[in-house]
Amino acid sequence: AQTVTQSQPEMSVQEAETVTLSCTYDTSESNYYLFWYKQPPSRQMILVIRQEAYKQQNATENRFSVNFQKAAKSFSLKISDSQLGDTAMYFCAFQTGANNLFFGTGTRLTVIP
């Protein structure tokens, strides 16, 4: 069975500081993709960053970066220089060759001014 676990239901961070959101997953597939999605109060799902499982190099998108540990099946998201607009629910997800996404339960992040 494919599962995604986000063990931090809520987190907060001071504006301009750095925060790391955790995600672990379980799959028997060898080829898959990992994602972090952001869902702001508008509830629009926005792709933040993605990682191909076969790539060892961690993905980076501006202030967002991941720490991908394939053997440990861990995929954490680091947000640097946090901004008020980063306040949102963050979902970890992965996708197999069947093209279906499996989501975690989410982490609610609040950026404090």
Place this chain on the structure above:
Amino acid sequence: DGGITQSPKYLFRKEGQNVTLSCEQNLNHDAMYWYRQDPGQGLRLIYYSQIVNDFQKGDIAEGYSVSREKKESFPLTVTSAQKNPTAFYLCASSIAPLAGPYNEQFFGPGTRLTVL
């Protein structure tokens, strides 16, 4: 502008009634998906379609039905058989699954369904 539209944004239904949620995309995507989101849970897949006139059940298809008569449209019907229909429903689309190993899913703005 290309994108995915869902209507209505808020929908109220009396218990025992069927209701249909609309999802339209002009991205020329072959694949479309319906997800359900409940508080404290991630998105769960209801149905998906990889091509016109074909669709498959996801993890929680019971009490739901879909059709895919046009590439642009993938309506979801919540039937009276769905025991707990109150939820937030998200539609998504992606390019043809067989076009490559990875196809990003683009999401619509969602529909909030409340059963009275």
